[in-house]
Amino acid sequence: MTAHDRALGAFYGLALGDALGMPTQSLSRAEIKARFGEITDLQDAGPDQPIAANMPKGSITDDTEQAILLGQLLIAGKGRIEPAELAQRLIEWETRMRAKGSQDLLGPSTKHAIEMILAGYSLEEAGRHGTTNGAAMRIAPVGIAADIADPERFIRAVVQACQVTHNTSLGIASAAAVAAVVSAGINGMDLSEALHLGQQIARQAESHGHWVAGGRIAARIGWAWSISVDCDKALLADLLYEVIGTSVASQESVVVSFALARQVAIGQMTAFEAVCMAAGLGGDTDTIAAILGAMLGACLGLESWPVAMIEQVKAVNDLQLEPLVQGLLALR
Numbered sequence: 001m002t003a004h005d006r007a008l009g010a011f012y013g014l015a016l017g018d019a020l021g022m023p024t025q026s027l028s029r030a031e032i033k034a035r036f037g038e039i040t041d042l043q044d045a046g047p048d049q050p051i052a053a054n055m056p057k058g059s060i061t062d063d064t065e066q067a068i069l070l071g072q073l074l075i076a077g078k079g080r081i082e083p084a085e086l087a088q089r090l091i092e093w094e095t096r097m098r099a100k101g102s103q104d105l106l107g108p109s110t111k112h113a114i115e116m117i118l119a120g121y122s123l124e125e126a127g128r129h130g131t132t133n134g135a136a137m138r139i140a141p142v143g144i145a146a147d148i149a150d151p152e153r154f155i156r157a158v159v160q161a162c163q164v165t166h167n168t169s170l171g172i173a174s175a176a177a178v179a180a181v182v183s184a185g186i187n188g189m190d191l192s193e194a195l196h197l198g199q200q201i202a203r204q205a206e207s208h209g210h211w212v213a214g215g216r217i218a219a220r221i222g223w224a225w226s227i228s229v230d231c232d233k234a235l236l237a238d239l240l241y242e243v244i245g246t247s248v249a250s251q252e253s254v255v256v257s258f259a260l261a262r263q264v265a266i267g268q269m270t271a272f273e274a275v276c277m278a279a280g281l282g283g284d285t286d287t288i289a290a291i292l293g294a295m296l297g298a299c300l301g302l303e304s305w306p307v308a309m310i311e312q313v314k315a316v317n318d319l320q321l322e323p324l325v326q327g328l329l330a331l332r
Helices: 003-024 029-036 062-076 083-099 108-118 140-145 151-162 169-186 191-205 217-228 233-244 250-265 271-280 285-300 307-317 322-331
Strands: none
Touching: 003 029, 003 062, 003 140, 003 169, 003 271, 003 285, 003 307, 003 322, 029 271, 062 083, 062 140, 062 285, 062 322, 083 108, 140 151, 140 169, 140 285, 140 322, 151 169, 151 191, 169 191, 169 217, 169 250, 169 285, 191 217, 191 250, 191 285, 217 233, 217 250, 233 250, 233 271, 250 271, 250 285, 271 285
16 A cells, blocks of 8 residues: 555545534534434434534535645645744635635634734734644644654644644644654554554653643543443443543544544454444544544555545545645655
């Protein structure tokens, strides 16, 4: 399997996870079960979907759109992201979403940071409250473009992508963990090794940004693995939803993605089954499934995803990620 195939697996895995979680996002686990049963396929969003009302099955959300935006900026900047440019592009993106009547707008950390920038605060200061999963959800392009073989340089690239909106120990550590798994996967590392490297890089990266209180990402990943290792599927979903949590907090949703990826690494489920479980958990389902899809796709390749479903996501969103992926790999 080539690096190109793994990179496509990561980006299309992100889009597929996002689309699977689109109709279930912000719903409780009980509501999802009542409306959809078990998620095994792409679904339309109903009229009472709180964020994506009436969106057709296969539609992507902010997770994929902002990852594409970040990827484009990386290519334009020859591997460097200009913080002011990222802030401006995020403002423009939300303006377009509002014009379309979408409720799928900037997340709490990104929104707060952008408001601070518009009020004249420095870029360094703007992201000092960003602890949610917004940086981790869009970080996959950094994992494709930057090689984890040089960890210090790699972490610098992650920090650059995070600092405008998530300039905190939690925001940066969670994004670094996800990007490291993607980067390691593209280098051909197996899933289990890549996940442990992601945990290790989270520990290294948490010294960057403003320190904030909260369970540390690396420690919580290890804890999540230890408590979920012998769970059967029904018990696992309860554990992830009720004990670890599925909110936008990075120490919940990103950690849940790592717990599910570990289940794939130990052979308890396939990549697609894991992403479907993520989409049915409740809470921030589209982001959990998108992050998981990116990590699994990077390690297992494009072939881990159902061909017809990827084609449907491409068609519904007019999505052609091949040129973007080639540009990102050229930076690597």
